[in-house]
Amino acid sequence: MAAITMAEMWTTVGSSIASFMFVWTIIRQYCPHEVRLYLEKSMQRLMSFFNPYIHVNIHEFTGTRLNRSEAYGAVEAYLSTNSSKSAKRLKLEMEKDSKKIVLTIDEYGKVTDEFQAAEISWALRATGSPQQSMGYRQNSEQERRYYQLTFHKRYREMIAESYLEHVIKKGKEIRVKNRQRKLYTNGVTDRFWVYPKQSMWADVQFEHPATFDSVAMEPEKKQEIIEDLLNFSQSKDFYARIGKAWKRGYLLYGPPGTGKSTMIAAMANLLNYDVYDLELTAVKDNTELKKLLIEITGKSIIVIEDIDCSLDLTGQRKKKKTEKETDDKNEQEKKETKSKVPNEESLSKVTLSGLLNFIDGLWSACGGERIIVFTTNYVEKLDPALIRRGRMDKHIELSYCTFEGFKVLAKNYLLVEAHPSFETIERLMEETKITPADVAEALMPKSRSEDAEKCLSNLIQALEEAKKEAAMKKAEEESREKEPAKDDSLLQDKKDTEEPQ
Numbered sequence: 001m002a003a004i005t006m007a008e009m010w011t012t013v014g015s016s017i018a019s020f021m022f023v024w025t026i027i028r029q030y031c032p033h034e035v036r037l038y039l040e041k042s043m044q045r046l047m048s049f050f051n052p053y054i055h056v057n058i059h060e061f062t063g064t065r066l067n068r069s070e071a072y073g074a075v076e077a078y079l080s081t082n083s084s085k086s087a088k089r090l091k092l093e094m095e096k097d098s099k100k101i102v103l104t105i106d107e108y109g110k111v112t113d114e115f116q117a118a119e120i121s122w123a124l125r126a127t128g129s130p131q132q133s134m135g136y137r138q139n140s141e142q143e144r145r146y147y148q149l150t151f152h153k154r155y156r157e158m159i160a161e162s163y164l165e166h167v168i169k170k171g172k173e174i175r176v177k178n179r180q181r182k183l184y185t186n187g188v189t190d191r192f193w194v195y196p197k198q199s200m201w202a203d204v205q206f207e208h209p210a211t212f213d214s215v216a217m218e219p220e221k222k223q224e225i226i227e228d229l230l231n232f233s234q235s236k237d238f239y240a241r242i243g244k245a246w247k248r249g250y251l252l253y254g255p256p257g258t259g260k261s262t263m264i265a266a267m268a269n270l271l272n273y274d275v276y277d278l279e280l281t282a283v284k285d286n287t288e289l290k291k292l293l294i295e296i297t298g299k300s301i302i303v304i305e306d307i308d309c310s311l312d313l314t315g316q317r318k319k320k321k322t323e324k325e326t327d328d329k330n331e332q333e334k335k336e337t338k339s340k341v342p343n344e345e346s347l348s349k350v351t352l353s354g355l356l357n358f359i360d361g362l363w364s365a366c367g368g369e370r371i372i373v374f375t376t377n378y379v380e381k382l383d384p385a386l387i388r389r390g391r392m393d394k395h396i397e398l399s400y401c402t403f404e405g406f407k408v409l410a411k412n413y414l415l416v417e418a419h420p421s422f423e424t425i426e427r428l429m430e431e432t433k434i435t436p437a438d439v440a441e442a443l444m445p446k447s448r449s450e451d452a453e454k455c456l457s458n459l460i461q462a463l464e465e466a467k468k469e470a471a472m473k474k475a476e477e478e479s480r481e482k483e484p485a486k487d488d489s490l491l492q493d494k495k496d497t498e499e500p501q
């Protein structure tokens with residue numbers, strides 16, 4: 001028997017396909033609808049018999065949802081880690097302001113993966129009709145991207161039961177690790193299509209460089225806070241077991257310039273959380289506050305700075321203010337508060353009960369792990385209900401700079417860990433109060449020629465001046481205290497002389 005040549009074989013295959021297509025066209029044109037459907041289904045079954053591969057599609061957008069599918073994002077992150085090794089069609093992406101380059105598979109690119117000895121292939125595809133224009137492809141409204149997972153049907157169970165879960169879990173982990181953290185703030189939107197106008201979150205990249213290493217504080221106290229934070233972030237199961245929402249409140253209090261804002265940045269950097277800086281005076285009412293709360297994602301720190309000045313939450317503040325106006329002793333305090341008190345025309349109707357609901361009402365449990373931080377310069381002004389344990393679980397006092405705190409700053413600012421002038425500085429710090437902000441300012445070189453020596457002498461000078469100022473203030477206060485007594489004795493003398501004998 002003569003051997004069949006390659007050319008003859010291809011000719012036979014080609015003419016068989018042509019005959020099949022001809023018969024199929026006749027069937028489609030002349031057969032009744034029911035017969036055609038039956039034949040099409042049979043064809044599909046026949047094809048799947050010969051094609052043992054199964055496809056799973058993960059669409060970028062599903063149904064009417066405007067948000068990107070979470071599964072799609074997780075797959076994208078998962079594939080970004082191994083696509084650069086096996087894919088031939090890659091795309092380079094760089095997040096805005098981020099220095100990190102990410103390589104992912106491009107449309108129609110393919111990448112293979114291995115899991116429990118099974119070979120799995122992934123492809124990025126697009127549905128709909130991309131518009132063609134001058135030879136360039138443009139994204140059209142109808143075009144929707146999706147990842148297609150292909151595997152042999154014998155792995156069906158393994159893929160459904162473990163592989164997909166593995167991909168989503170790993171992808172989410174990678175997203176958390178790579179994500180650029182954000183700093184959100186609320187303000188009344190200027191988008192014309194949002195009516196009525198309401199407070200909404202706007203965000204920028206969070207880039208504050210503070211860490212716990214840069215916070216001036218006694219080492220033991222610092223370590224306690226770090227451990228508390230880390231313990232919280234790893235306690236998902238514990239919170240679930242005791243039936244409590246996974247959140248923790250911190251109250252940071254102390255005079256201005258003692259590092260409350262710096263501490264918040266250090267907390268966010270330690271835990272890799274986003275920061276939501278909530279401006280209460282820009283929130284119309286309790287309902288709007290709830291809406292803002294719902295939009296806050298997990299792994300976040302919600303900050304309300306200067307809580308004593310944000311709203312009339314104490315119910316006593318107005319009274320206190322009028323008292324203060326006649327009180328010369330509190331002149332300085334008044335000046336500081338005045339700059340932070342919201343203008344009297346503020347239309348916010350957020351109440352104390354609205355805020356308490358925000359902290360630990362039913363809605364506060366949505367969205368996963370979160371930390372709420374209040375800061376204040378005057379802790380005694382706050383309503384006890386607002387800061388009771390359980391609501392504000394940890395109260396942290398940030399106070400004037402100690403010698404231990406100074407050593408942290410000297411190491412960070414001047415790279416100096418020991419110096420003959422440290423003894424003088426320690427003595428002066430025991431005798432007078434100075435904020436870490438003032439120490440930091442003194443240690444900051446003002447010109448290239450200022451070395452560590454000069455900066456330390458600047459600090460000694462600042463401490464001596466602070467000491468002198470405190471002594472003068474004390475003397476003034478003492479003389480003021482004596483004055484009324486002097487007035488009283490003068491009055492008594494006058495009375496005595498006027499009284500009839």
Ligand SMILES: Nc1ncnc2c1ncn2[C@@H]1O[C@H](COP(=O)(O)OP(=O)(O)OP(=O)(O)O)[C@@H](O)[C@H]1O
Nearest residue numbers: 214215216255256257258259260261262436437440
């Ligand atoms: N404990 C600290 N450790 C390191 N730096 C500090 C500390 N406290 C203050 N500073 C320095 O002083 C600056 C101001 O501090 P920060 O804004 O954190 O103080 P604050 O307590 O939040 O003040 P305010 O109550 O006025 O908001 C910071 O930029 C930082 O350089």
